[in-house]
Amino acid sequence: MVTSHCDVYDLRSVTSCHTESRNAMCVFRLGVVRFSYCELMRHNERMTARKSLTVRKRRLVRALRQLRKDSGITLEKAAEHLDINHTSLSRIETGVAAVKLPYVESLLRLYGVPEARQEELLQLTREAKQRGWWQAYKDILSSEYADFIGFETEANETRTYELDTVPGLLETEDYARALISAQLPGATAEDIEKRVKLRASRQDRLKEDPKLSVWAILGEAALRYQVGGMKVLRAQLEYLLQLQREPNITIQVLPFSAGAHPGMAGPFVILGFDDDPDIVYLEGLTSALYLEDLGELERYKMVFERLLAEALSPAASDRLIREASKELCHFANNGRRRGMAAQGDDLARARWRKGRRTQANGNCVEVALVESVYVRDSKLDTTGTFPTLSVSSTEWKNFLLAIANNDKTG
Numbered sequence: 008m009v010t011s012h013c014d015v016y017d018l019r020s021v022t023s024c025h026t027e028s029r030n031a032m033c034v035f036r037l038g039v040v041r042f043s044y045c046e047l048m049r050h051n052e053r054m055t056a057r058k059s060l061t062v063r064k065r066r067l068v069r070a071l072r073q074l075r076k077d078s079g080i081t082l083e084k085a086a087e088h089l090d091i092n093h094t095s096l097s098r099i100e101t102g103v104a105a106v107k108l109p110y111v112e113s114l115l116r117l118y119g120v121p122e123a124r125q126e127e128l129l130q131l132t133r134e135a136k137q138r139g140w141w142q143a144y145k146d147i148l149s150s151e152y153a154d155f156i157g158f159e160t161e162a163n164e165t166r167t168y169e170l171d172t173v174p175g176l177l178e179t180e181d182y183a184r185a186l187i188s189a190q191l192p193g194a195t196a197e198d199i200e201k202r203v204k205l206r207a208s209r210q211d212r213l214k215e216d217p218k219l220s221v222w223a224i225l226g227e228a229a230l231r232y233q234v235g236g237m238k239v240l241r242a243q244l245e246y247l248l249q250l251q252r253e254p255n256i257t258i259q260v261l262p263f264s265a266g267a268h269p270g271m272a273g274p275f276v277i278l279g280f281d282d283d284p285d286i287v288y289l290e291g292l293t294s295a296l297y298l299e300d301l302g303e304l305e306r307y308k309m310v311f312e313r314l315l316a317e318a319l320s321p322a323a324s325d326r327l328i329r330e331a332s333k334e335l336c337h338f339a340n341n342g343r344r345r346g347m348a349a350q351g352d353d354l355a356r357a358r359w360r361k362g363r364r365t366q367a368n369g370n371c372v373e374v375a376l377v378e379s380v381y382v383r384d385s386k387l388d389t390t391g392t393f394p395t396l397s398v399s400s401t402e403w404k405n406f407l408l409a410i411a412n413n414d415k416t417g
Contacts, residue, residue: 038114063134063161064102066283070128071114078118088117108132145203147198151295155276155288156209164220164279166311168270171228171242174215175206176221177258183242184205185235213256222257224314226270228258230331237335242334251325259318260327264405267318269310277307298303 075085086096098104111132115125146155159165167174171373172186183206188198194202212219233240250256277289287298287307298304308388319327 025407032325057398063105063131065109065130065158067106067130067131068100068102069283070131074118075114075118076101080118085117089113091136096332137355144201146199147205149295151290154288154297155295156205158278158286158288159209159276160212160362161280162278163218163281164222164277166222166279167274168224168276168314169229169274170226170270171232172234173225173247174223174276176205176210177223177247177256179243180207181235181239185239189234213253217255220255222259222409224259224261224307224311224318225261227262227327230328231333236335241335244328244335247328248325251328257314257321257327258324259321260324261314261318262327265317268314270314275307275310277304277311306407309357309383319368 025329053319075082082096083093083101086093089096095104099106108129111129112125115128120128148156165176167176173182173202175183178186180203184199184203187202187206188194191202213221230244232242247258251258259266278286278288280286284299284301285304285308287304288297289296298307318324
């Protein structure tokens, strides 16, 4: 049996697969779904060949395909009626090729579609040709991302999961600018500003359309990575708290304590529509992928539900976001990070408490409960010459809980 040099690939970092035979099965992994080499190549051919796909065009081509099947007419017969080859018609039915109004008119008559339904689909054909607002940014948009924005613009529900960054719909401009600059190190300042403006335009629906529901799950790392520095991250965290108060936005944080979870396979977005099937969007470093298969959709929905179950509640998420924001402020003011040695006036003002198991000579571990928690060994110099550790109140609480549970591993 011929084997591949690589059994499983992560599409976010791998762009080709070397096998010992063209017939070898090379499997790629993106998110929580696996794809064979052939499936991936077919997808890439579709994505590079087609023009931007909108919700209306997707709805139209699905209707044309279903009407043909319901009429009992084969793909070859319908193509012959249009005087084109069956491959060209297949590309129309899958959204790869442009849908021409005369073709639609001819096919609807061939399929025996009632006049009222014909007019509805012809109007849909006209609307599908309309340019979206995002086309103004076509010089910086890949076809895949243009498709995503088109779908996102008409979705009534967005469920998004990010492991270590804030989702685009919830970013501040400064955070977005810092993130885009890091992700595209070769981009010009002009291109970066265009992308920031595009991201801000995507967010307009959050303010203008109360029917849009956004449910976001963020890994705790998103609260910790100092994208743009402490000041930018703190403003971003405060903005998340502000958004959380909106009735159509729900933000939940998946804490580090959740351990291993299915979301570690990578971020994803599930877009829901009133009258059309949902879509899963997966984005990699150099490519993107849409999933419409019912089985794949259900799997991602199941993963999202599992992540919701393991994430903190919205209220608890708020508390963690506030704590992360306060820590940034405290560390910025005192020039310290978590677990670093504390110095200065804070120690002089601190009220130290001895442990219950104080030895006869008075030696013990002392704790000062102020904005942060200070810890020192009493038998060392108490003037600040020896290190005093500073940790957050949450870390101290977790430490005490671990001791109470006889957990000595931490």
